[in-house]
Amino acid sequence: MAVYTDIAEDDLKWFLTEYDAGTLLSYKGIAEGVENSNFLLHTSKDPLILTLYEKRVEKSDLPFFLGFMEHLSARGLSCPLPLPRRDGALLGSLSGRPAALISFLEGMWLRKPEAKHCREVGKALAEMHVAGDGFELKRANALSIDGWRGLWEKSEARAGEVESGLQTEIRSELDFLSAAWPSGLPAGVIHADLFPDNVFFLGDQLSGLIDFYFACNDLLAYDVSICLNAWCFEKDGAYNITKGTAMLEGYQSVRPLSDAEISALPVLSRGSALRFFLTRLYDWLTTPEGAMVTKKDPLEYLRKLRFHRQIKTPAEYGLSL
Numbered sequence: 001m002a003v004y005t006d007i008a009e010d011d012l013k014w015f016l017t018e019y020d021a022g023t024l025l026s027y028k029g030i031a032e033g034v035e036n037s038n039f040l041l042h043t044s045k046d047p048l049i050l051t052l053y054e055k056r057v058e059k060s061d062l063p064f065f066l067g068f069m070e071h072l073s074a075r076g077l078s079c080p081l082p083l084p085r086r087d088g089a090l091l092g093s094l095s096g097r098p099a100a101l102i103s104f105l106e107g108m109w110l111r112k113p114e115a116k117h118c119r120e121v122g123k124a125l126a127e128m129h130v131a132g133d134g135f136e137l138k139r140a141n142a143l144s145i146d147g148w149r150g151l152w153e154k155s156e157a158r159a160g161e162v163e164s165g166l167q168t169e170i171r172s173e174l175d176f177l178s179a180a181w182p183s184g185l186p187a188g189v190i191h192a193d194l195f196p197d198n199v200f201f202l203g204d205q206l207s208g209l210i211d212f213y214f215a216c217n218d219l220l221a222y223d224v225s226i227c228l229n230a231w232c233f234e235k236d237g238a239y240n241i242t243k244g245t246a247m248l249e250g251y252q253s254v255r256p257l258s259d260a261e262i263s264a265l266p267v268l269s270r271g272s273a274l275r276f277f278l279t280r281l282y283d284w285l286t287t288p289e290g291a292m293v294t295k296k297d298p299l300e301y302l303r304k305l306r307f308h309r310q311i312k313t314p315a316e317y318g319l320s321l
């Protein structure tokens, strides 16, 4: 459950006086998500999401995230739009946390996505990459190749608790990726966490993207590899090539990948599998028992990493080369 910080009704009512948000009718905490505290607000106007930003979000990054949502909305992409305060600021403060109100997006995330949904996600990802062009703020990806070694070192001593032999495997993976990481590929603002729980559908129709709190400047094809990892594997760990084909066709219907991006997909996919393995491993080892948050299994991403390691050609992802 992700409500780390509770709010008092009077504080919330006071907070809302800074906005043209109507009168508060009800509010409730949202159990999903792991990073921030989210509340659904019903007011005499449109429903809103209130987010209190927690541990992993740097306050100085918030103008980038909120500004990016505004930028995308202005270009017709369906994503939450931050509501400005009466003084024009997008960010306020509530219960000692930085806080923002964003528009409520209709839809549900899919527990069992199918290939047709992967196609929609690929298309929406490419639309986001195209629409992101021209966004002026910059944010480096702290969770990319330069950050992984440091992240690993925080968990390394206890990694054996999750699986024996990990020390050798991850060290050699880090060495491989440092040597093989591509440079010079098309870059821009990426979502960096476009998992099924961050994509809403109404029926089979994609209704919007949420949770831009890992967005940053990085290689566009790296974002594609994140989606292949997050959407195209089955629960038993098998890669579903039909979903992969659909995802990549959907993406390329809007933004064709260059030959260099296609060749780099196996390395990028190893990198993105490692990234989610490392953050999950850290959380697994440091989240206290009984905390009100569901810990995610790091080994799921280790298995994906091992799959990518034995890929011989990007065609194995479902691309027709």
Ligand SMILES: Nc1ncnc2c1ncn2[C@@H]1O[C@H](COP(=O)(O)OP(=O)(O)OP(=O)(O)O)[C@@H](O)[C@H]1O
Residues within 6 Å of the ligand: 002, 030, 032, 033, 034, 035, 036, 037, 038, 049, 080, 102, 103, 104, 105, 106, 197, 198, 210, 211, 212, 213
């Ligand atoms: N704009 C929105 N419209 C409707 N529901 C929303 C919106 N933003 C968040 N939610 C709801 O809140 C939940 C958690 O939101 P979000 O994914 O942004 O949180 P998080 O803590 O950053 O999670 P994550 O673990 O994905 O990083 C979503 O699954 C959704 O149910």
Ligand SMILES: N[C@@H](CCO)C(=O)O
Residues within 6 Å of the ligand: 034, 035, 193, 195, 276, 279, 280, 296
């Ligand atoms: N999507 C991430 C968690 C939140 O960013 C994961 O599944 O590990």
